[in-house]
Amino acid sequence: MEPKPQDGRRSAPHREVPPVVGLLLALVVMNALLYLCLDRFFVAPRRPAPDPRRCPYGHFRVGQMDSCSAWLSCAELRTEVRPLKRVGEGAVKRVFLSEWKGRKVALSRLTSPEMRDDFLHGLQMLKALQSKHVVTLLGFCEEDGTILTEYHPLGSLGSLEATLNLSKYQAVNTWQRRLQLAMDYVGILHFLHHSPLGTRVMCDSSDLPKTLSQYLLTSNLSIVANDLDALPPVNRSAGALAKCGRRELRGDFVAPEQRWPFGEDVPFRDDLMPPYDEKADIWKIPDVASFLLGHVEGSDVVRFHLFDIHKACKSRPPAERPTAQAVLDAYQRVLSSLRDAAPSQAREML
Numbered sequence: 090m091e092p093k094p095q096d097g098r099r100s101a102p103h104r105e106v107p108p109v110v111g112l113l114l115a116l117v118v119m120n121a122l123l124y125l126c127l128d129r130f131f132v133a134p135r136r137p138a139p140d141p142r143r144c145p146y147g148h149f150r151v152g153q154m155d156s157c158s159a160w161l162s163c164a165e166l167r168t169e170v171r172p173l174k175r176v177g178e179g180a181v182k183r184v185f186l187s188e189w190k191g192r193k194v195a196l197s198r199l200t201s202p203e204m205r206d207d208f209l210h211g212l213q214m215l216k217a218l219q220s221k222h223v224v225t226l227l228g229f230c231e232e233d234g235t236i237l238t239e240y241h242p243l244g245s246l247g248s249l250e251a252t253l254n255l256s257k258y259q260a261v262n263t264w265q266r267r268l269q270l271a272m273d274y275v276g277i278l279h280f281l282h283h284s285p286l287g288t289r290v291m292c293d294s295s296d297l298p299k300t301l302s303q304y305l306l307t308s309n310l311s312i313v314a315n316d317l318d319a320l321p322p323v324n325r326s327a328g329a330l331a332k333c334g335r336r337e338l339r340g341d342f343v344a345p346e347q348r349w350p351f352g353e354d355v356p357f358r359d360d361l362m363p364p365y366d367e368k369a370d371i372w373k374i375p376d377v378a379s380f381l382l383g384h385v386e387g388s389d390v391v392r393f394h395l396f397d398i399h400k401a402c403k404s405r406p407p408a409e410r411p412t413a414q415a416v417l418d419a420y421q422r423v424l425s426s427l428r429d430a431a432p433s434q435a436r437e438m439l
């Protein structure tokens with residue numbers, strides 16, 4: 090039996106008690122420290138503090154800028170930005186690597202007046218959704234049909250393989266880094282599904298190359314959404330669903346509910362096509378993630394561990410598919426368990 094503290098004090102010259110108390114105190118302190126550390130490392134990332142580098146609405150900071158600047162106006166865009174070379178083109182925008190105050194920036198120009206509505210929708214989304222998940226807006230001029238954004242020299246996700254193949258990036262062409270990319274991608278979907286503008290569906294995604302071209306690879310190898318021209322809202326409490334465009338979608342890449350349900354004999358009519366919700370984005374996750382995982386050592390082990398969650402993403406009834414958050418949690422578990430296992434153990438886990 091342990092002596093009671095009072096007994097210890099009464100029988101004065103007892104030397105066993107202080108070490109025991111000291112040990113207990115040390116244990117308490119260690120527990121508290123451990124708790125604080127666990128809290129810092131495992132709880133904090135879920136609710137990140139606002140990034141001190143982020144600027145207030147209507148302002149930006151890129152590269153080594155040490156203070157925030159207001160979005161460039163039409164006048165500033167016209168006089169201070171110099172287009173250098175064309176780096177991309179889609180249906181809506183023509184994109185030029187450009188120079189502004191000695192910095193590389195991306196100037197997008199509306200390709201034709203018929204695309205004006207898409208262009209303006211994209212601009213409105215870009216303004217409202219500025220965050221670490223979305224390319225940084227530097228300025229715009231509705232009148233001229235121009236948008237200025239941060240330039241990302243690695244370009245769109247479509248060229249990921251070619252980029253990671255460069256000797257410069259070979260050291261980071263690992264399953265860890267590539268699983269992290271898949272987590273970035275699903276993180277962006279989660280953000281769009283819970284955005285300041287409510288639930289948004291990433292519609293410019295009728296096939297894999299199209300989907301990849303909507304995202305940019307940053308120089309530190311993370312992903313940002315770039316093209317937000319087609320983000321219709323879904324509002325479940327109001328019963329409002331969305332449709333991606335007015336034309337018929339085909340193929341296995343799009344979700345089943347995005348395809349014409351009335352068979353080959355009935356010609357497609359947009360007004361008869363039923364709308365759907367953001368779970369259409371979830372259906373596409375396995376294909377995009379598999380592309381992002383690629384074919385490096387360990388990719389297949391990761392794919393194997395993602396089998397169940399990816400199978401759930403491909404559930405035919407949209408309601409049975411997981412949320413982006415649930416997919417993210419599953420990815421995080423796989424990343425943690427494989428990262429903590431020694432390389433030999435990781436191989437055995439297959």
Ligand SMILES: Nc1ncnc2c1ncn2[C@@H]1O[C@H](COP(=O)(O)OP(=O)(O)OP(=O)(O)O)[C@@H](O)[C@H]1O
Pocket residue numbers: 176177178179180181182183184195197224238239240241242244245293302303305315316318
């Ligand atoms: N900030 C940027 N930095 C580097 N490259 C970019 C940047 N913005 C766009 N690009 C390149 O230009 C391409 C076209 O840009 P974007 O997707 O915005 O055009 P779009 O006309 O809206 O395309 P879509 O036909 O999909 O609507 C991108 O896929 C990418 O390769």
Ligand SMILES: *[C@@H]1O[C@H](CO)[C@@H](O)[C@H](O)[C@H]1NC(C)=O
Pocket residue numbers: 250251254
């Ligand atoms: C990657 O590099 C290898 C050899 O260097 C080459 O065979 C392969 O085609 C390249 N792949 C891509 C996507 O560029």
Ligand SMILES: *[C@@H]1O[C@H](CO)[C@@H](O)[C@H](O)[C@H]1NC(C)=O
Pocket residue numbers: 286287288324325326327
């Ligand atoms: C969704 O609809 C409800 C009910 O009509 C409305 O109160 C709410 O503001 C809507 N949410 C968004 C983000 O528009």
Ligand SMILES: *[C@@H]1O[C@H](CO)[C@@H](O)[C@H](O)[C@H]1NC(C)=O
Pocket residue numbers: 221307309310311
């Ligand atoms: C890349 O940079 C962005 C901001 O510049 C940051 O949010 C992100 O965490 C960085 N990613 C990595 C892998 O360092």
